[in-house]
Amino acid sequence: MPELPEVETVRKGLARFATGFTISSAQGLHPRVLKLASLAALDAVEGARIKEVNRRGKFLWFVLDRDLALVAHLGMSGQFLFPRKDRPEPGHVRARFGLKKGLKRQELVFSDQRTFGWLSVEELSDGVPTSAAHIAVDPFDFAFDREAVIAKMSSRKAAIKSVILNQEIMSGVGNIYADESLWRAKIHPEIPANELSAKKIGVLLDAATQVMAEAVEVGGTSFDAMYINVNGESGFFETSLAAYGQEGEPCPRCGRQIRRIAFGNRSSHFCPKCQVR
DNA sequence: GGAAATGTTTACCG
DNA sequence: CCGGTAAACATTTC
Numbered sequence: 152m153p154e155l156p157e158v159e160t161v162r163k164g165l166a167r168f169a170t171g172f173t174i175s176s177a178q179g180l181h182p183r184v185l186k187l188a189s190l191a192a193l194d195a196v197e198g199a200r201i202k203e204v205n206r207r208g209k210f211l212w213f214v215l216d217r218d219l220a221l222v223a224h225l226g227m228s229g230q231f232l233f234p235r236k237d238r239p240e241p242g243h244v245r246a247r248f249g250l251k252k253g254l255k256r257q258e259l260v261f262s263d264q265r266t267f268g269w270l271s272v273e274e275l276s277d278g279v280p281t282s283a284a285h286i287a288v289d290p291f292d293f294a295f296d297r298e299a300v301i302a303k304m305s306s307r308k309a310a311i312k313s314v315i316l317n318q319e320i321m322s323g324v325g326n327i328y329a330d331e332s333l334w335r336a337k338i339h340p341e342i343p344a345n346e347l348s349a350k351k352i353g354v355l356l357d358a359a360t361q362v363m364a365e366a367v368e369v370g371g372t373s374f375d376a377m378y379i380n381v382n383g384e385s386g387f388f389e390t391s392l393a394a395y396g397q398e399g400e401p402c403p404r405c406g407r408q409i410r411r412i413a414f415g416n417r418s419s420h421f422c423p424k425c426q427v428r
Numbered sequence: 429g430g431a432a433a434t435g436t437t438t439a440c441c442g
Numbered sequence: 443c444c445g446g447t448a449a450a451c452a453t454t455t456c
């Protein structure tokens with residue numbers, strides 16, 4: 152469950168339940184769990200204390216009391232889970248961490264069905280891990296420069312949907328929130344970005360920020376004390392989706408049927424009446 | 429059996 | 443070199 156709101160939900164859960172714990176053990180259990188660029192194997196973080204858990208866009212990392220950070224990307228299906236005896240064992244466990252704080256001990260696992268996610272051990276520079284250095288700040292970062300992003304987007308000739316998905320211009324938006332933002336801003340996904348007014352792109356940015364903020368809020372409530380519910384199937388925000396996955400359903404604004412068109416390897420969902428090309 | 433699924437990186441082309 | 447597009451990665455589900 153991996154766009155900004157989902158990653159933020161995971162980050163919050165990790166920050167709440169893992170901060171202050173020392174990593175007593177760390178082991179990779181799958182040959183591809185460790186990113187190739189990782190400076191070391193996972194056991195390099197053993198003995199480190201977790202100071203905080205940070206995020207930029209869809210990248211997240213544990214800040215440790217040493218010069219290395221434990222970085223994670225959830226890919227398409229990555230999850231961090233605190234297993235509990237009264238819950239089913241997590242499947243597809245790719246890495247396992249033992250955490251301790253005083254007498255408290257708990258386990259944290261990284262699970263990933265499709266193995267597009269990864270972990271790595273990296274240095275931070277200006278507080279950001281190497282693998283996320285090229286990722287632009289997301290709209291919730293204090294350094295987010297709305298006008299600069301609008302200017303950058305306005306110069307692109309590619310379809311606006313590709314542009315808002317480009318993590319090097321603005322990070323955090325994935326296929327779901329791209330479709331939702333475009334629907335809210337009443338913009339057809341295939342319009343070249345440079346044909347939109349700066350004002351219209353501003354509307355789109357605000358829509359993206361707002362829809363992700365709303366999703367983060369709902370994500371927070373689906374949380375359960377010792378278990379991070381990052382299961383996409385539970386769909387905490389699914390009931391609020393206006394466009395994504397709504398092919399054939401009435402547009403909540405005008406009633407026209409939502410359409411689905413091919414977009415690269417994926418799909419775009421939009422209202423043919425509200426979002427005119 | 430085919431298609432599609434929340435993402436990123438790399439290769440390739442103009 | 444830049445912008446843009448397509449493919450590759452792997453697994454599961456419908």
